[in-house]
Amino acid sequence: xxxxxxxxxxxxxxxxxxxxxxxxxxxxxxxxxxxxxxxxxxxxxxxxxxxxxxxxxxxxxxxxxxxx
Amino acid sequence: xxxxxxxxxxxxxxxxxxxxxxxxxxxxxxxxxxxxxxxxxxxxxxxxxxxxxxxxxxxxxxxxxxxxxxxxxxxxxxxxxxxxxxxxxxxxxxxxxxxxxxxxxxxxxxxxxxxxxxxxxxxxxxxxxxxxxxxxxxxxxx
Numbered sequence: 001x002x003x004x005x006x007x008x009x010x011x012x013x014x015x016x017x018x019x020x021x022x023x024x025x026x027x028x029x030x031x032x033x034x035x036x037x038x039x040x041x042x043x044x045x046x047x048x049x050x051x052x053x054x055x056x057x058x059x060x061x062x063x064x065x066x067x068x
Numbered sequence: 069x070x071x072x073x074x075x076x077x078x079x080x081x082x083x084x085x086x087x088x089x090x091x092x093x094x095x096x097x098x099x100x101x102x103x104x105x106x107x108x109x110x111x112x113x114x115x116x117x118x119x120x121x122x123x124x125x126x127x128x129x130x131x132x133x134x135x136x137x138x139x140x141x142x143x144x145x146x147x148x149x150x151x152x153x154x155x156x157x158x159x160x161x162x163x164x165x166x167x168x169x170x171x172x173x174x175x176x177x178x179x180x181x182x183x184x185x186x187x188x189x190x191x192x193x194x195x196x197x198x199x200x201x202x203x204x205x206x207x208x209x210x
């Protein structure tokens with residue numbers, strides 16, 4: 001599963017911080033594109049499979065709010 | 069502008085950043101973080117697409133209500149942001165004045181302390197204890 005975060009609204013630092021917080025629940029891979037930060041999420045813990053991606057995006061947003 | 073996607077349990081609200089600052093959008097999104105999953109995306113014509121996905125399965129009516137509530141909150145946050153920007157100078161002045169006056173009182177306290185201590189100083193050297201002046205050690209020194 002890949003999430004694309006627009007660089008206009010999300011910073012790389014916020015994404016990295018969120019990955020650090022979630023790294024025990026799944027495997028993450030960041031790819032930086034020109035306008036987006038792509039995060040590939042795999043090997044998701046089976047207990048959180050349904051919610052992890054959405055919860056992760058919320059977490060990144062909260063990191064952005066804290067940084068703003 | 070709103071797009072309701074009942075099947076995906078989500079709504080997409082497209083907002084013009086001219087009317088709503090990015091800070092207001094972040095604030096409104098942050099308020100809804102416990103009720104929904106939010107993702108901000110770029111939309112054509114430099115607009116902001118706010119994807120709001122319900123944490124539980126929602127009906128079309130509930131999704132519409134959620135979108136309405138979000139728009140109201142966005143307006144609220146935008147107004148707050150505008151007021152805070154308008155009052156920024158006044159707030160800074162109030163804080164500066166408060167800090168300055170606090171510093172003045174602390175200076176006054178120090179001055180008072182110094183004044184209090186001045187009269188306690190033994191400039192003539194008559195406040196020596198008897199032992200020091202006439203005791204055995206003093207006699208030895210003589």
